[in-house]
Amino acid sequence: MLPAQDLALLRKTLGRDLTDVETACFENLWSEHCSYRSTKPLLRTLPTEGSEVLLGPGDDAAIVRFSDTCALAIGMESHNHPSYVDPYDGAATGVGGIVRDVLSMGARPIALMDPLYFGPLDSEKNRYLVEHIVAGIGGYGNCIGVPVVRGELVFDPSYAGNPLVNVVCVGIVDPDRYITARVKRPGSHLVLIGSSTGRDGLGGASFASRDLSEDAEAADRPSVQVGDPYTEKLLIDAILAMAKTGKVLSCRDLGAAGLAGASSEMASSFGAVIHADRVHLRETGMGPREIMLAESQERMLVEVAPEDVTLMGAIAEKYDLRWSDIGEVIDEPRYIVKFHGKTVADLPIDLLVGGAPLCAWEKRPYSAEKPFSRPTAPIKDLALAVLAHPDIAGKDWVYEQYDRDVQLRSVSLRHDAAVLRLEDKALVLSCGCNPRHIFLKPFEGTANAVVENASNLACLGADPLCIVDCLNFASPEHPETNWHLEQCVLGLGDAARKMAVPIVGGNVSLYNESDEFGTRIKPTPSLGMVGRGEVRAWATPAAGDLLALIGTTLPDYGGSVLDALTGCNGPAPAMADPAVVAVVRGLVREGRVTAATDLSRGGLLAALAKVAPCADVALAGDPLEELFSETYGRFLVAVSDESALAGVEHRVLGRVGGDALTLRLRDEAVVIAPEELDTALTSTTRTMRY
Incomplete structure (x- = not known):
């Protein structure tokens, strides 16, 4: 429903009542999901420019130069609410949507990343969500031939009832031939290509802008789109063929708010007339409101000159896709929808697109950090529990569902970051954040997410090119949440500026909370x-x-895996000095280290289990601090000779080798045998498979 104050404002501005179609257009395009009415001023504080940025925020995807002959199209989106209501289809269509965002730039999609956040696995409902969301991502990505090369899995009680499904897509395009989503000239035609329009996904944008109620699964299921990856694969090939002709003036994916959203945003610099009765339909009896707002998947809108409409239609038919010539760009700032000759909407286009009044919510700072309470369990028991935590344990049960080598670019997909071969260089990808740290210190925790991702790239000798973000929060109407949001965006911008990495695009997802679970x-x-x-x-x-x-x-236990398991509390990490990232990057590039990994979740213990599961190390300090602290800006490196680290401040811990992981602590020696390590690291796999 359109809020009463918005409806009153629109009636006053237009001097009349709204039609049914107009009301539906504003309900969706003025929703938080589409208009960013709670966050727009904050997002403008982020650094978005850089020497390699060809096109920054505001389009379907950003364009960043990779080489003289290759540019990257990159975008990030969420599909959170739909994935709770219908986990398989919600996650699958999230993949489809972000792929089409990249495709709309004339780019070929080559890689996906999927940061995922769930409630604890001791709940049958959460296990069901994990299983079907992962299956939806794998099923869709595998069918369209785009590999999922990187991801993140976080488990925390706050996501019970509201999992987060975030997806990044990267594509490649000629830096001189990318397409944008803004129409170029009056008189051109708008051609709809792809799947037929049905009633699925109606109200999806407004649905994504409210919290999940107890009856969400039944009541909101019609708001969830149903995808068809086989049609998406045809659509990818068709749009790339159209782009190759050089005759596509602009292109946009039909996502949130369906045809109304795509066509009005696309034509916002001029104006448009849309003939809703010309749209090819899957169902009979659909009215103009349903046609304009349905979020049926696998549809694209292209702008072409009138004389090129037939050519685009012929390409669509070659790929067995339906198409319709459904509108024209006009040189008048109006958004007009006609249905069988009758005007059912006639609006100032700048009012519909970008005219939503901003929301100013109250902000209330808080402190959630508590004094450290030392766990009393034996160190070995704590170590095995940390390694068995699903944030740390092996993720093969997820990765094995993804075809990660399709397109034959994958070089290395293990551990810190994914490496793809692109021309004669490496495209290196990382994703994620640590919500537990961010909850305790929003500014510092978000800044550290930038440092952490850059650290992952540094372990493979790569320089960061750009960042995309998905800002997932509860309702901004909670003063504490609104303060979270502000602090996180400021921390993100601060770290990005310090590391000279532009933020080129992203998404804001608010109202992520659950009445059903009280979370x-x-x-x-x-x-x-x-x-x-x-x-x-x-x-x-x-x-x-x-x-x-x-x-x-440092003794940074707050928000750590140890804290999640024991409730030990303690301070969360302060912002790391990003200078150390450049130091390690240099060591890797110069071949001075044989291996490198940064320390993050699970601290030094998790890094040792990953890099050197059989090793003998000596730790003279407090065992809890040495093993489980999650201070950022730290790296575990392996060298054949200590002289390789000349000029770099470091501490030698021990050597690789032996038949177990031996931890020589100040008061005891802890030995973790390979079978004990394997049992801990496969605990989540056993939970999900059996």
């Missing part, structure tokens, strides 16, 4: 970062290599 998600500004470097795979250290720690360890 609000922790602030989750999930990031996607891409970088460029030389082609190299993640390396395993050799037996006999020295293990060294770069960076300073």
Whole structure:
């Protein structure tokens, strides 16, 4: 429903009542999901420009130069509410939507990343959501031939009842031939290509702008789109063929708010007339409101000159796709919808697109950090519990559902970041954030998410090119949530400026909370970062290599995996100095280290289990701090000789080798045998499979 104050404002501005179609257009295009009415001023504070940025925020995807002959199209979106109501289709159509965003730029999609956030796995409902969301992502991505090369899985009680499904897509395009989503000239035609329009997804944009109620699964299921990846694959090929002709003036995906959203945003610099009765339909008896607002998937809108309409139609038919010539660009700032000759909507286009009044919610700072309470369990028990936590344990049960090598670009998909071969360079990708840290210190936690992703790239010698974000929060009407939101955006901008990495696009997803479970998600500004470097795979250290720690360890337990397991509390990490990232990047590039990984979730213990599951290390400090602290800006590196670290502040911990992970602590020696390590690291796999 359109809020009463918005309806009153529109009646006053227009001097009349609204038609049914007009009301539906404003209900969706003025929704939080489409208009960013709670966040627009904050988002303008982010750094968006850089030497390689060809097109920044505001289009379906950003364009960033990778080389003289290749540019990246990159975007990030959420599909949170639909994935709770219908996990398979919600997640699948989230993949389809972000792929079409990249496709609309004339780019070929080549890679996906999927940061996912769920409630605890001891709940049957959460296990069901995980299983079907992962299956939806894998099923859709595999069918369209775009590999999921990177992801993140976080489990926390705050996501019970409201999982987060964020997806990044990267595509490639000639830097001189990308397409934008803004119409170019009056008189051109708007051609709809792809699936027939049905009633699925009606009200999807407004549905995504409210919290989930107890009866969400039944009441909101009609708001969830149903995807068809086989049609999407045909659509990818058809749009790329159209783009190759050089005759597509602009292109836009039909996503939130359906045809009304795509056509009005596309034509906002001029104006448009849309003939709703010309749209090819899947169902009979559909009225103009349903036709304009349905969010049926696998549809694209292209602008072409009148004489090129037939050519586009012929290409569509070659790929067995339906098409309709459904509108014209006009040189008058009006958005007009006709149905069988009758005008059912006639609006100032700048009022519909971009005219939503901003919301100014109250902000209330808070402090959630509590004093540290030392766990009393034996160190080995704590270590095995941390390694078995689903945030740390192996993710093969997810990855094995994805075809990660399709398109034959994958070089290395293990551990810190994904490496794809692109021309003669490496495209390196990372994603995610740590919501538990961010909940305790929103500014610092979000800044550290930038540092953490850049650290993942540094471990493979790559420089960051750009960031995309998905800002997931509960309702901004809660003063604490609104303060979270402000602090996170400011922290994101601060770190991006310090590291000179532009933020080129993203998405805001609010009202992520559940009446059914009584939960609000922790602030989750999930990031996607891409970088460029030389082609190299993640390396395993050799037996006999020295293990060294770069960076300073502090007693940062708050928000750690140890805290999640024991409730030990303690301070969350302060913002890391990003200078150490450049140091490690240089070591990797110069070949001075045989392996490198940054320390993040699970601290040094998790890094050792990943890099050197058989090693002998000596830790003289507080065992809890040494093993479980999650201070950022630290790296575990392996070297054949300590002289390789000359000039770099470091601490040698021990050597790779032996038949177990031996931790020589100040008061005891803890030995974790390979079978114990394997049991811990496969715990989540067993939970999900059995």
